[in-house]
Amino acid sequence: MKKNMGSVDRIIRIILAVVVALLFFTNQISSVAAIVLGIFAVIFLLTSVFSFCPLYALFKLSTAKKS
Helix, strand or coil: CCCCCCHHHHHHHHHHHHHHHHHHHCCCCCHHHHHHHHHHHHHHHHHHHHCCCHHHHHCCCCCCCCC
16 A cells, blocks of 8 residues: 555544544534534544555555655
C-alpha cells in the first residue's frame, strides 16, 4: 500500500472521528445514526493510521506530498 493521504487530510479525519465519539458518549446521537457515524469514525481512524485511503486509490487520487 502506497501512502496516498497527506497530513492535513489525516488530521481532519481524526478530528471528525473524535467529534463523532464525543457526540456518542454525550448521548447526542443514538440508534441508527450512532451506528452509521461510528462505522465512518472507525474507517476514518484506520485510514488515518495507515495513511492510505482505498477510495483515493480507486480513483487515483492523492493528497500526499510528492517525494
